[in-house]
Every structure is written in structure tokens, then in C-alpha cells.
Amino acid sequence: MVKYKEVAKELRKRIKNGLYPIDTALPDQKTMAVEFETSRVTIKKALDLLSVEGLVYTIQGSGTYIKKNIHQLTDSRIRIGQNVGLTHQVEKKASLTNEVLSFIVRFPNEEECDQLLLHSENPVYEIQRLRILDQKPYSIEYSVIPVEIVPNITKKILKSSVYDYIREKLGLVFGGNRQIIKAAQPDKNDQKYLNCHETEPVLEVIKVMFLENGTPFEFSKVRHRFDMVEISFFSGRNEF
Amino acid sequence: MVKYKEVAKELRKRIKNGLYPIDTALPDQKTMAVEFETSRVTIKKALDLLSVEGLVYTIQGSGTYIKKNIHQLTDSRIRIGQNVGLTHQVEKKASLTNEVLSFIVRFPNEEECDQLLLHSENPVYEIQRLRILDQKPYSIEYSVIPVEIVPNITKKILKSSVYDYIREKLGLVFGGNRQIIKAAQPDKNDQKYLNCHETEPVLEVIKVMFLENGTPFEFSKVRHRFDMVEISFFSGRNEF
DNA sequence: TAGTGGTCTAGACCACCCT
DNA sequence: GGGTGGTCTAGACCACTAA
Numbered sequence: 413m414v415k416y417k418e419v420a421k422e423l424r425k426r427i428k429n430g431l432y433p434i435d436t437a438l439p440d441q442k443t444m445a446v447e448f449e450t451s452r453v454t455i456k457k458a459l460d461l462l463s464v465e466g467l468v469y470t471i472q473g474s475g476t477y478i479k480k481n482i483h484q485l486t487d488s489r490i491r492i493g494q495n496v497g498l499t500h501q502v503e504k505k506a507s508l509t510n511e512v513l514s515f516i517v518r519f520p521n522e523e524e525c526d527q528l529l530l531h532s533e534n535p536v537y538e539i540q541r542l543r544i545l546d547q548k549p550y551s552i553e554y555s556v557i558p559v560e561i562v563p564n565i566t567k568k569i570l571k572s573s574v575y576d577y578i579r580e581k582l583g584l585v586f587g588g589n590r591q592i593i594k595a596a597q598p599d600k601n602d603q604k605y606l607n608c609h610e611t612e613p614v615l616e617v618i619k620v621m622f623l624e625n626g627t628p629f630e631f632s633k634v635r636h637r638f639d640m641v642e643i644s645f646f647s648g649r650n651e652f
Numbered sequence: 653m654v655k656y657k658e659v660a661k662e663l664r665k666r667i668k669n670g671l672y673p674i675d676t677a678l679p680d681q682k683t684m685a686v687e688f689e690t691s692r693v694t695i696k697k698a699l700d701l702l703s704v705e706g707l708v709y710t711i712q713g714s715g716t717y718i719k720k721n722i723h724q725l726t727d728s729r730i731r732i733g734q735n736v737g738l739t740h741q742v743e744k745k746a747s748l749t750n751e752v753l754s755f756i757v758r759f760p761n762e763e764e765c766d767q768l769l770l771h772s773e774n775p776v777y778e779i780q781r782l783r784i785l786d787q788k789p790y791s792i793e794y795s796v797i798p799v800e801i802v803p804n805i806t807k808k809i810l811k812s813s814v815y816d817y818i819r820e821k822l823g824l825v826f827g828g829n830r831q832i833i834k835a836a837q838p839d840k841n842d843q844k845y846l847n848c849h850e851t852e853p854v855l856e857v858i859k860v861m862f863l864e865n866g867t868p869f870e871f872s873k874v875r876h877r878f879d880m881v882e883i884s885f886f887s888g889r890n891e892f
Numbered sequence: 893t894a895g896t897g898g899t900c901t902a903g904a905c906c907a908c909c910c911t
Numbered sequence: 912g913g914g915t916g917g918t919c920t921a922g923a924c925c926a927c928t929a930a
Binding site: 655691692694711712714 | 918922927929
Binding site: 590591592593594595596597610611612613614615636638641642643644645 | 830831832833834835836837850851852853854855876878881882883884885
């Protein structure tokens with residue numbers, strides 16, 4: 413693990429544990445450089461990471477500050493943060509559960525081979541899950557994952573978090589993703605599982621996830637009820 | 653202008669002009685450092701910028717390469733790139749025009765004061781525009797801009813590009829933005845201007861744009877026809 | 893194994909904030 | 912003017928790719 417990521421990790425932990433009072437500046441870069449026995453440039457790189465993740469912002473000549481909770485403003489929708497490095501950060505609301513609708517192994521089709529850089533003989537998992545919040549289904553997910561890269565998936569894993577399994581049990585490191593977002597009319601499954609009326613649209617997100625080394629490990633399509641999910645993100649540096 | 657941004661600007665120009673053959677590596681960082689009379693770290697920072705913008709990707713131990721056209725894949729929808737630093741990059745399609753539905757000056761309401769960091773006495777422009785592609789309206793935009801920051805807007809400017817005006821005529825530099833994306837049912841205006849049937853949803857994007865120094869200069873809501881616009885973006889470094 | 897990108901350092905200078 | 916972040920340099924070492 414490189415140094416600036418380790419520093420970022422430690423700072424992330426401290427912020428989460430509330431070790432730094434909100435609305436006050438973090439220690440200045442020079443001080444932190446001494447504490448972490450590194451150079452100021454490395455501290456800066458770590459802070460840049462946290463800034464992209466939306467945890468902190470810096471004001472030149474003043475200091476680095478912890479962001480007040482960006483998420484949860486007024487709306488009761490679930491808000492999915494985007495520029496959030498590795499953690500897929502659905503807000504911890506009351507009772508989030510997954511129902512597994514279907515879980516099979518098969519060979520990939522042409523598009524899947526394309527997106528996941530596979531041969532047609534490499535088997536993949538095909539997973540359909542329903543996301544449920546307080547008894548109310550809000551998203552349906554179709555996910556395709558190569559068996560070779562993410563082996564030994566079980567129903568139990570599907571009921572909690574595949575991403576946690578990949579990171580924590582397999583020790584793989586996420587690298588990034590590519591996404592396409594659109595609005596769509598409800599199809600049969602949306603009507604059946606998400607209780608969408610004909611006039612109630614879905615927010616569709618198609619995503620390819622990559623490991624740190626660039627290997628794609630998941631090709632997924634998620635359809636969200638329009639009134640329960642929205643996506644927020646920011647690009648740029650500061651206190652936006 | 654700082655050095656790494658200048659280098660990035662020059663490289664951007666060269667890439668656009670096709671000075672570097674596609675599918676071949678760019679000159680290596682050390683060579684470029686000599687050419688631009690700077691250090692390798694600075695070159696790296698410039699390349700990082702271009703990477704975030706989706707223009708190039710790098711492979712450690714191999715080189716830096718120009719990306720093939722990410723946009724325009726199969727779909728006939730307009731695809732709006734997101735991680736595209738400063739240029740709002742709608743694809744240059746046949747005939748894109750703007751129709752100005754309404755253009756007035758007024759005082760801001762509470763939410764607008766909040767988002768744009770204004771006093772309620774600072775006047776704002778309120779702009780409604782219709783985006784049209786080949787005679788077909790595809791998006792309706794509601795935009796609020798402080799008069800103080802972006803003075804002298806005219807109908808002529810609205811017919812082309814406000815962003816171009818801000819950048820080129822006023823010489824302001826964009827810094828970033830914050831966005832929220834959701835799917836929504838069509839409202840009266842969507843039905844009227846975008847010809848949305850009751851069952852044809854819209855993709856709604858609420859956005860706050862910032863200048864480089866962190867000043868917000870636009871608060872906007874755009875509603876896109878579901879079958880004509882989608883949003884794509886990538887996070888992470890490489891050749892995704 | 894040579895070439896290339898990724899990270900890191902120590903020190904420097906500048907721009908900006910705040911008092 | 913003192914404190915703080917932003918940028919830059921020159922040189923070093925490591926990790927990865929490609930031959």
C-alpha cells in the first residue's frame with residue numbers, strides 16, 4: 413500500500429470516529445507531515461483523495477475542513493453518492509435488505525464478453541436482486557460477474573454485500589467504474605417487483621466496475637423507482 | 653496560469669489537432685519534461701488532468717495513450733459526458749439550437765439565495781430555454797444566474813452558449829459543479845414543450861456551477877426527454 | 893533487462909486568508 | 912505580516928511492461 417493512501421485511510425478513520433471536531437480546521441499539512449513522518453506533498457495527495465470523496469474541503473491560505481453532511485438534505489429519497497472512491501455509499505437508513513430473485517451460472521453473451529473482456533467459455537454469475545427499504549422494494553439489480561475473478565459467491569453473500577465480499581474476503585482493490593444513467597419507462601419486471609404504475613418511471617444505471625489493475629469484474633444494470641432514489645455527485649475541488 | 657495547466661492546455665490542443673497519432677503512445681514524461689522545460693512531476697499532473705477529462709489513459713511501465721472516442725457507441729441518444737473538466741461536451745450533432753422561452757430579471761427566492769450564496773437584494777436572471785435537435789425539442793432548461801457575476805446577458809447569447817460567453821467574453825474560469833440526477837414524471841411544461849405523453853418520463857438534472865475561486869454562478873434544472881438524452885461518466889484512472 | 897510510469901522527499905517560492 | 916495551502920524542482924527508488 414502506498415503511503416498517501418495509508419495516510420488517507422487513517423484520516424478517514426479519524427474523521428468517522430469524530431476525532432476531529434467538525435467546523436474546525438484539521439491540523440495543518442506541515443504538522444501532519446511531521447506526525448506521519450512523511451513530506452507535505454504526500455499529505456496533500458492524501459487530502460486530495462478525501463476531497464474527491466467529499467469528506468473534506470480546503471481553502472487556500474486558511475486550512476482543511478471537514479464537510480458537513482452533504483447527503484440527507486430535505487428529500488426522503490435514498491441518495492447515492494458518486495465521487496466516492498471505493499465505498500458504495502448508500503445512506504444507512506432504517507432497514508436495507510436484499511432479496512435474491514435469481515442466481516445462476518452461465519456463459520456470457522457477446523456484449524458481456526465485450527464489456528468484461530472475457531472469452532465466451534469463461535462462466536459468469538448472473539444475479540438478480542431486489543433492494544428493499546422498510547418492506548418497500550426500491551431497486552432491481554441485474555448483475556453479471558465472472559466466476560474466475562470473483563469465485564465462490566453464495567446466496568448468503570448476495571443477501572449482504574458482494575462488494576464487501578470482494579474487498580474484505582478476496583482482498584481485491586477497486587479501481588473505478590464507468591456508468592451510463594438514463595430515465596426509462598417501466599418494464600414488466602419493474603411493474604411486478606417495484607410496483608411501478610405505467611406512469612411511474614425508473615432511473616436506470618448501467619455500470620462496469622473495475623479493479624485497481626484495470627480488470628473489469630462486474631457489468632450491471634440497476635433500475636430504481638423514480639421516487640426513491642437519486643444520484644448526486646460533484647466534480648471540482650472545493651467546498652461546493 | 654499555473655504551469656501544469658498550461659502544459660495540459662497545449663497537449664489538449666495537440667491531441668485535438670491530431671498531432672499525436674492515435675493508438676500510439678505519447679512521448680514519455682521525461683522527454684516532455686525537457687520539451688516543456690519543467691519537471692516530470694509537473695508533466696504527470698498535466699497528464700492526470702487529461703486523464704480525468706477522458707482524453708488519455710496511462711499504463712504503468714508502458715506509456716500514455718490517447719483514448720479512442722468514448723462517446724458515440726451505439727445509441728442514437730445524445731450522450732452528455734460528465735468527468736469532462738471545463739468543456740460541457742454535448743456531441744456535435746447535426747443541428748443543435750436553443751429557443752428562448754422566457755428571459756427576465758428578478759430577485760432570488762430563498763433556495764436560490766442559499767445555493768448561490770446571495771442576498772435577497774442581488775438580482776438574478778431567470779432563463780427558460782428549449783434545446784432542439786433537428787427540429788425535435790429534447791430538453792427544457794431552467795437557469796438562474798446572478799446579474800452581478802455574469803452581467804450583460806442578451807438573447808443572442810442565450811441562443812448560442814452562456815458558458816462560452818462566461819469563459820471567453822468575461823474571462824472567468826470554471827471550477828466544478830454539484831449535481832443531482834433523478835427520473836421524474838412529466839409535468840405540464842414537459843408535455844407542452846417536449847411532447848411528453850403521460851407515460852414518457854424525463855431525466856432531471858439539478859446543478860450548481862462554480863467558478864475556480866468557489867463562487868457559485870448558476871443554479872439550474874434541466875429536464876431531458878428520456879429517449880433522447882443519457883449521462884455517462886467514469887471515475888478512476890485508467891483505460892476503462 | 894531496459895524503458896516507462898508511480899511515488900516520495902526536502903526545500904523553495906508564491907498566493908491567499910486572517911488579524 | 913504570520914500562517915496556511917498550491918505549485919514546482921531535482922533527484923531518487925520502486926513497480927510494471929515489453930522485448
